[in-house]
Every structure is written in C-alpha cells, then in structure tokens.
Amino acid sequence: MIRTFVNKLDQRAKPKTPAAQLWLEIVQDRIGSMLFGEVEIVIQDSKVIQIDSTERLRLDPPQQRQAPRTSGRPSLAPRR
Numbered sequence: 001m002i003r004t005f006v007n008k009l010d011q012r013a014k015p016k017t018p019a020a021q022l023w024l025e026i027v028q029d030r031i032g033s034m035l036f037g038e039v040e041i042v043i044q045d046s047k048v049i050q051i052d053s054t055e056r057l058r059l060d061p062p063q064q065r066q067a068p069r070t071s072g073r074p075s076l077a078p079r080r
Contacts, residue, residue, distance in 0.1 A: 023048045 015021040023041075030039045030053040042050035 020048075023051060026051055 015024055027039055027041065030051070034053070034055045036056035036058055037054050040052040040054075041048055042052070
C-alpha cells in the first residue's frame with residue numbers, strides 16, 4: 001500500500017527544483033526501507049527543512065501474539 005502511494009505521488013508531483021527531487025528521493029528511500037514506522041516532513045516558508053524517520057521493530061510476529069490475560073496479575077511463565 002505504501003509503495004503504491006509513493007508511486008502515485010511520484011507520478012503526480014514532478015519536482016520543480018533539484019532540491020525538491022532530492023527530498024522526494026529521501027522520503028521514498030525512507031518509506032521503502034521500513035516495515036513499521038513513520039516519516040515526518042517539516043516545512044517552513046513553503047520549503048522542506050527537515051525529514052525525520054522513526055522505524056519500529058516488531059519483536060512478536062502478529063500470528064504468535066497471545067490474547068490478553070483476564071487476571072490482573074502478570075504471568076511468570078515464559079512466552080513461547
């Protein structure tokens with residue numbers, strides 16, 4: 001889904017300056033290299049001044065996550 005969005009963005013918005021092309025490539029690279037996370041673009045005076053990215057690392061695959069416990073006490077049993 002993200003790659004589709006990036007491809008559509010690339011087709012619609014043709015950068016007008018070399019700087020705009022550069023930041024677009026940086027954003028595409030950041031999005032394409034992560035599975036979970038976010039990319040934040042900071043704009044000032046109609047110019048991109050900063051690109052931040054935060055990547056999340058999921059340690060438990062979704063199919064192995066356990067249902068929440070019903071008791072309020074934490075379990076000491078090891079997770080499988």
